Amino acid sequence: MLKWSTLSPIERREAVAGYLFILPWLIGFVVFFAGPILASFVLSFTSWNIVGTPEWVGLSNYERILTTDPFFKKAVSVTLRYSIFYLPLEVVCGILIAVVLNQKLRGIGLFRTMYYMPFIVPKVASSLIWVWVLNPRYGLVNTLLSKIGIMGPNWLGDPDFVLPSIMIMALWGVGGSAVIYLAGLQNIPRQLYEAATVDGADGIQKFFRITLPMLSPTIFFQLVLGLIGAFQTFTPAFVAAGRSGGPLQSGLFYMLYIYNRSFQSMRMGYGSALAWLMTLFILVITVLVFRSSNYWV
Template identity: 50%
Template structure:
């Protein structure tokens, strides 16, 4: 065996655990789900090929499919821009060189590392209409607090607020991007008499745009996969009145409540196409507003 072949073999041996895991736990389920999307399959019985029946049922006869898609899109339209703006704003504030700034950075970052189920449970207690802290404080001022988690009007806004509360994760990424901006750009702008607002508009935001773009893409993808908070708040039902029936939650219900794995696989592939198209459209816009050069 030649030294080159021996070197290649050694390399493949080192990465073989990852390759085995990839084929067994990623590629095979990926391909299997595509086949199952054309089948009637309930785990107990063998898959039965039914062609495009699952997709036809989904697109033409399932109102909850469109309801879950609308709930997800509505959340994305509000939550994604809001968390981006809040994340950038926090990063700008925490980039200031003031005493004790490290403490504030830690405080704002901590919510993003709290386990999602624990965070949601805490909010369920705080926003409880009878014994919750928020409604008790409102009662002191003579205000009757709403049913935050059982009113279909208020529940989506509660989920959006929870997303904003955990914006510290993206804030850290923005802060790293701000630290990477060369200081001589600000010094040159100061010599030219540029105001703070103009510096932010022509230096900070353009130089930070690759980081904003990254977080935008990840936020959109994460929004279409939104599941845990809605599941915990509604106990898996998607209520009240389907106001928290996100796409991923409905897909989960079809798979594990109704044991319709074929239909759930079809939903997963439709979600895959939606995410791919959405991400592709976002990538098409980057030439207009994302600046990679210095």
């Protein structure tokens, strides 16, 4: 990097102009990204109710979370169970839909659009639709089940069905992942399939010997994004299960618990500590996923 004193007047004017061009972005970065991150880190060591003055409490928030907070363990348990079951379903469904949409058929563009549209629908709107669809008395699902003599469950009122219901709501938008997998499929050289056909490989062998190995970088990318997204699940849980997390807190996701502590209980310091613990946990899991990629990507 050249020293300012060594620059000519023209170069100095160009440098100033360059800094002025990036100044709006820098201000936005500091105000809306770096500033809030630093503020939340500092607040995690305080007790603050938004109105008064923050009181420094050191590690008390973290100690209370990890030792005496029963809802913290419940929120972690719900989020982990959701992630363990939802992520494999998202990967499998996304790949299967992408394989179907990768066929050269008339009108395939229309089907690709139809599968992608649920992904761009606002989550609040789609969650409200699913709350109606899963209504135990007049919802579409239970109405159809009653037509064949099956009594549908209370999807969002039974603790055993709250989490599966939210998974179904999330899987409705799997078209977003399918589009990414579709892009990965279209980057696989056709010559590999032609050579496999000459060698006598059938469709299943091509899928497991060519498609999945060549698609592994895309799967890895989607797995990391899906993992982060699963831990940040909030809107479907809030709309479907309410801020309390539904019956027996069976839908009390971690982000929902952060919201409750920060904005319902007005404990911003405690909520900030919860957020930083989640950040560290996601970071550790992401690092482990990156380490495992050496064996399968």
